[in-house]
Amino acid sequence: MTLDRNAERQEVPVDPETGKPYINTVAAVAISPAGASPEKSTYVAQAVDVIRQSGLPNETNAMFTNIEGDLDQVLATIRDATMKLAGQGYRTDVVIRLDIRPGFSGQIHAKQELVNEILDGKSEQAK
Secondary structure (H helix, E strand, O other): OOOOOOOOOOOOOEOOOOOOEOOEEEEEEEEEEOOOOOOOHHHHHHHHHHHHHOOOOEEEOOOOEEEEEEHHHHHHHHHHHHHHHHOOOOOEEEEEEEEEOOOOOOHHHHHHHHHHHHHHHHHHHHO
């Protein structure tokens, strides 16, 4: 299978273990209690811990935690991380942005690398 970053559609790979289509997804998710104290880091850390325990590639920044994997796995992980707070009785805010890109993998870092390459090329052209 040949991947084309500029193609509107890609062939959808099949997971050899499950026989199901593998729909690669990068999610940016922020999970926090709606009405807890002004400092929410201890609550956010509980949700992030669930994400890290999932085994899916992930990284946390100042605003979101990014997760990559099959769509079903990513959504289940977000559900589990949300339930960590909601299951304690907290009203819970969840913000999700999904980039669903069949055929691709490793996008959690590849996107950053591509942008950096473009920017590096721009700075080289400016010389």
